[in-house]
Amino acid sequence: MSDLFDFGPARMMFAVMGNPVSHSRSPQVHAMFAEQFGIDLEYRAIHVEVGGFEQAVSGFQASGGAGLNVTVPFKRNAWRLADDISVDAHLAKAVNTLVFGEQIYGDNTDGLGLIADIEINVGLSLEDLRILVIGAGGAAQGVLGSLLSKGPRSITVANRTKDRAKTLAKRFSSTGIVRGAGLDDVHGELFDAVINASSASLNEQLPAISPEIFAEAKLAYDMAYGTGPTVFQQWAKSNGVEVSADGLGMLVEQAAESFSVWHGCRPETAPVIDRLRRES
Numbered sequence: 132m133s134d135l136f137d138f139g140p141a142r143m144m145f146a147v148m149g150n151p152v153s154h155s156r157s158p159q160v161h162a163m164f165a166e167q168f169g170i171d172l173e174y175r176a177i178h179v180e181v182g183g184f185e186q187a188v189s190g191f192q193a194s195g196g197a198g199l200n201v202t203v204p205f206k207r208n209a210w211r212l213a214d215d216i217s218v219d220a221h222l223a224k225a226v227n228t229l230v231f232g233e234q235i236y237g238d239n240t241d242g243l244g245l246i247a248d249i250e251i252n253v254g255l256s257l258e259d260l261r262i263l264v265i266g267a268g269g270a271a272q273g274v275l276g277s278l279l280s281k282g283p284r285s286i287t288v289a290n291r292t293k294d295r296a297k298t299l300a301k302r303f304s305s306t307g308i309v310r311g312a313g314l315d316d317v318h319g320e321l322f323d324a325v326i327n328a329s330s331a332s333l334n335e336q337l338p339a340i341s342p343e344i345f346a347e348a349k350l351a352y353d354m355a356y357g358t359g360p361t362v363f364q365q366w367a368k369s370n371g372v373e374v375s376a377d378g379l380g381m382l383v384e385q386a387a388e389s390f391s392v393w394h395g396c397r398p399e400t401a402p403v404i405d406r407l408r409r410e411s
């Protein structure tokens with residue numbers, strides 16, 4: 132483990148910890164951000180065994196680490212580990228950004244990342260929209276508070292395992308109009324924006340939900356991303372949705388929020404998204 136934390140001469144050290152993590156584009160993204168400000172930093176992807184997160188974090192911190200991103204399956208561990216957390220992390224009960232000082236501060240930037248991608252990059256205001264979120268896992272949990280803060284008319288969380296959606300929606304019910312449902316329950320309902328927060332696309336699958344959800348949709352957003360349009364984006368297009376996006380923009384925007392938490396300045400994201408698209 133100690134070699135992993137040997138970053139050479141004193142530079143600011145950051146990393147993303149996850150399992151799996153080798154596919155992560157975060158090191159590349161943070162290197163491009165740092166270049167914009169002339170900041171000298173080291174950012175690595177560190178594979179951590181399940182059960183070893185807390186030990187890995189203390190090792191990283193002891194070797195001078197300044198901050199960490201945390202990805203699947205450790206966001207909940209990071210939430211428990213932090214001494215102080217942001218409102219977003221509190222609502223999500225999950226942390227994707229840790230800052231090491233006298234205390235450990237935890238934030239969750241996934242929601243702000245999604246909002247920035249939809250409202251700024253895609254250019255669609257979420258205010259007063261009927262939003263369907265498909266999926267009720269960590270990603271849905273991380274973004275629900277931010278989505279509700281934009282004043283949508285309603286949010287429906289539809290999940291393969293219905294109880295999970297109901298439990299999640301209940302947790303946020305004091306923040307806005309949000310309900311949980313099974314995938315079958317939304318049959319015949321209309322939405323302005325459909326956000327796929329399920330991991331189905333990662334296996335080239337579609338959620339078993341009626342394509343009628345797209346009848347009035349202005350946007351189909353898939354949090355997953357790959358080398359081209361995801362199966363979900365293709366399905367939305369074949370059902371008449373003209374505007375769709377994958378999750379690459381969200382990835383870069385949430386990273387920009389983390390960068391801002393660590394360095395106090397927010398990088399430009401458009402050139403980074405462009406470059407990643409060209410290189411993928």
Ligand code: NDP
Binds near residue numbers: 329378
């Ligand atoms: P989780 O494993 O926590 O949750 C997976 C969710 O997907 C569950 O709700 C699960 O339903 C549902 N699901 C899985 N397979 C299917 C299927 N075939 N049909 C219908 N529903 C399905 O994963 P995360 O929430 O962490 O991640 C979800 C997606 O979001 C992934 O694609 C991930 O890559 C992406 N993501 C993107 C980010 C970005 O920055 N772009 C950031 C974070 C996540 P059930 O409860 O029934 O099992």
